[in-house]
Amino acid sequence: MKKLIMILIASWVSSAAATQNPIASVASPEETLGVNVYLSSNGEPSYNVVYKGKDLVADSRLGFELKNQPALTSGFKVVAAKKSRFDETWEQPWGEERFIRNHYNQLRITLREVFGAKRKLDVVFRVYDDGVGFRYEFPEQDSLTTIEILHELTQFNMTADHTAWWTPGQAGNQYEYLYQKTPISKMGLVHTPVTLQTNEGLFVALHEAALHNYSTMNVTGGADGKINATLVPTSKHQPIAVKLTAPAVTPWRTLQVEESAANLVTNYLTLNLNEPNKLGDVSWIKPAKYVGVWWELHLEKTSWKSGPTHGATTANTKKYIDFAAKHGFAGVLVEGWNLGWDGEWWKPGGGNNFNFYTPTPDFDVKELSRYAAEKGVYIIGHHETGAAIENYESQLDDAFKFLNQNGMKAVKTGYVETGEELVNGLYHHGQYYVNHAQRVIDIAAQYKVAVVAHETVKDTGERRTYPNIISREVARGQEYDAWSVDGGNPPNHTAIIPFTRLLSGPMDFTPGAFELTLPSRPKNQVNTTLAKQLALYVVIYSPVQMASDLPEHYEQHLDAFQFIKDVAVDWETTRALGGEIGEYAAIARKDRHSDNWFIGALTNEKARSLQLKLDFLDTGKKYTARIYQDGKTAHYATNPGSYEIREIEVTRGDELVLPLSPGGGAAISLIAK
Template sequence: MFIKQTIICLLLLPAFLICGGQQKQTVEMNKIKLLFSIDGEGRPEYEVFFQDKQVVQPSRLGFVLQEDSAFYRDFELVGTERATFDQTWQPVWGETKNIRNHYNEMTIHLRRKANPSLLLDLVFRVFEDGVGFRYRFPKQANLTYFVVKNELTQFNMTGDHNTFWIPGDYDTNEYSYTLSKLSAVDNKELVEKSTDIAVRVAPDPYAVQTPLMMKTANGVYINVHEAALLNYPAMQLHVDRATYSLSSSLVPDAVGNKAYLHAPFSTPWRTIIISDKATDILASKTVLNLNEPSKIQNTSWIKPMKFVGVWWEMQIGKSTWSYSDFADSTDAQGRPIPNNRHGATTANVKRYIDFAAKNGIRGVLVEGWNTGWEDWFGKWKEDVFDFVTPYPDFDINEVMSYAKSKGVSIIMHNETSGSATNYERRLDTAFRFMKEHGYNSVKTGYVGKIIPRGEHHDGQWMINHYTRVAEKGAQYQVMIDVHEPMRPTGLQRTYPNWMASEAARGNEYNGFSVGNAPSHETILPFTRLMGGPMDYTPGIFKIQGYSNVPGRQVHSTLAKQLALYVTLYSPLQMAADLIENYETHMDAFRFIKDVPVDWDDTKIINAEPGEYLTIARKEKNKNNWFAGAITNENKRTATIPLSFLDKGKKYTATVYADAPNADWKNNPEAYTISSQTVTSETVLSIPLAAGGGAAISIMAPDGK
């Protein structure tokens, strides 16, 4: 929905600066300025300034094409266009009701002097908080179908910045974050020791993944990512540890090529978000704004929701996804022999349906309902799942009828075991099955090495696969939550049914591995979530004692698990723990019942990556607010001014906080609940335990 839009003004071939023999052109907005130039060898370059101080040094642009191995030099400027754009639009769902899309744009038209001459456009957009730029290959006689061997985009930093990074892995984003100087980036040891990740392919020890979060010595925050990743491989960054230069490193295909394209074609946007305030980085909508509007005309069926489900019990070993222990576990009649630990039984799923209905939770996820789980993990096998055949102890019609009678939706689960070819052959069958049985959402998974063999999770082939699944979901009116994909790039604007992704190290790692450091959730908003919502699966209440492995636990307090519902945004939010653990703490579960998943407004109160974060959000179409504050392994006090509340109005604030003796390691389940009357003049001061947090519901008297 469009609220306000300016008329775009174009100026052709404007005057340009001559500086040191170079043609330099400028586009800027407020504190951000971008300069474009062509050097003496005909190489296009750009540089970026924040408050008139350089944050990106002259950085080269271009490609190595199969058709032209020097498609990065001998360019000449043949034209320039400029435009100003100012629009306010409303997302189908999200963190705010209204989003302003305001930028100044400069399009550079280049021509290679070589024979035959080839054309390339560079499109630069400067926003109030950063820049986005992309390459555009115009329709032209001498370049139709072509192959990208390498993209040569550089981001040359001005110093040895502090950086939050994970390895540039072709197949996973599920690493723990490292904080180091750019000069110290070396992912080899981390990749080798991360044996809890199913598939790891990281051939470059100096490659890192985006979104990449950096902080300069003088307190400027810089975030590098990409937007609108379609029909192109994901961009990783190679770090030159001596010069602090970052260069694009595209994920290759099975034969080493990066992309197969057809002009006209526009690449994804390369994004640089800049501010001297960490809160501004989190408030940025630049990545989202660089995506196209929704391709789905009727979005009335797309509904954010919370859900519970048969999932965590498998992560901690209480039950299994599989019906039998082995694929050949059959009796004399050839029937599978049950292991009596299968989680997705009709009776067990009904328990979750009852709990959801009783507590106003709309959805129930059921994993392990379908045949194939005995023979899938690590096999690199093509035909594992058919996505329609339930196990003998799961009566799909009975479950769906029971859920419907309770007003609860069942969330489908389609694990592909990495065999995307098998899933694509069965997509229509799988989605028709969903519609016939009343499913309105599906969680997909891609654990394992990809088939087609030799392809990677983050390569062009799989990028197109994820898009096809989202489009198929739109065709059948099914919402998508995808696990093990590439990290998001704002495509939830274009495909609003693509509601959430995993694409990072989620809460599940606390269930089966060494877990996540207390700082992990303070880093994720500055990295992974810059591209879009994450299905982190918060809400674990039994912090210790769920595993027989010594020392294994969730690395947070219970109160922090509540706060994550606000600080880690997703329109699909799971209450991930077991029913019995919630029933032990129903007073704390009240916050999960109350907290929305769709918002009219969001305020970033305070933030520092790796340290702390406080966010407040306003409930969609209501006047209630909810806040979350989290910290790393250090104790601190969260100071929360409530100036965002309506002036002159009294609210009731309920604070779910760490108890005075709480500690993520020694006493994680200790919490307090208190209520008080607050106004816009109130400033809350809430102690946070080590690894702790606080969740606050702020209810208007009439709820409006």
């Protein structure tokens, strides 16, 4: 038996072991992935990751540079190396997958300096069959109580200069950029998730999980596939990135590993590395679809500021409430309802004028709350801060009490700014801002309000622990189609984000545009077909989905609008049917509250035909497949509004052929008989 164990270990231990023996190793439950930990002759810790016997991550350093203390990089000895196993299946209260298995083998390395202060540092690795997570832990100790981190020195040294999809880090528009595709060596400072395709065809998503009381981790690409962790500093003038008091832990550094891009869609590593729900009963959090006073603002049909063009009036809001009630939508988003919008709120300091519990005179919140409740609808509040965090925090309790008292079950928050600095001069997405975002989540939970956060810190799976942080933007959404100087999102954008941004969590993309040529915006248009807009409701996951267009545009296409009315937002399970990054995506999801399935498929600027096998359907059931597809002459640039609808009966194992036009897509409702 001992000989057999040694043979199995040899299948995943790094080839680097020929020159340096690991101090400890751990393999995933099925021994697909393995981690080796090393300690050099100078006591410098490092690790590598092996996939099916081949190096995936080459030898990569661990450690920190600290303020006013020697670096935690060398001079260590191993005090203990403890292994453990864990296997559970847990249930999401809402989500893209109801039951998720959390199955890993863990290795905890306890390090202590040989000389000097003899400080202690633990490194914990959790190895799954589809990924690796590791973090640092600072035990309680007299020699290290206050920890001021200048730089986290973690590396992720890939074995070659692989292909990467990324957006720039610490740039003026935060996360709201189009994705670039380059070798690692050309990507510079970038946000995570960053998705890699190795020269062998393996897909790796590099990210972090459980980001609490710490600075956001960006990464920097270097020569030969080397990648370095790069923490967002406090400010331009304050180099400290993180200040902690021991005992303390860092976020998990994560590597999701799959043999196809499509499989990344259903990789739940980041969720598993977060702690279970801390809010208790969360039955008050309801996934839902909504409409609202939003798209008309971006099209400049109405305005956020008060006056004759004000959009957030009592009369206009009632129009949306009536439309929502008529078509079965739960919420109505209203922006510009509160005091503070009349000045230049987007400029530094302008957000200090916002008041989050005082409506404008033409917005009768009591009457609207009554009217909405009478219609079975609720108003979704909106808190734009202009990145003036102190002003917002001074009103948090009153603001969320106001939402609660007026039946507003959800709020959209915003932190628009013109650079990477907050109004107080601190960096957006540094430790200060991360802690602010948590305070908003905490007080929202006290008042039973769900949060949809825009311009916020990226998702790292916190929704498992705090299920009221229900969705985020944190990418370039559909609003850019209305006014971006580059003419809007290109067709490949929505074929990239399922394999990049969406790996971090739900996205409030705001799909559903039916008027695609935007007559009021002649330099812009929505660069999709109408059928692709329907497909986005399945491909881009969020438990809150907006039907973003104006009611009158939906009234002109009630047959196509039916899909938006029918599609679910809370799912029993998800199946990735196929996809290539930037090329196409096809995803099927089963409604959590019925036997119905829904499929979304979309392409980039290239026309293609997809053949989908319905082998995921329930055995013995018949389904009516209502297929919303591109018309024969549909084209995102020249004929975006052309679509066809057809119905057929299908069962498990049948195949569908979907013709996708340039910039097009298809949406399918599979209604169980």
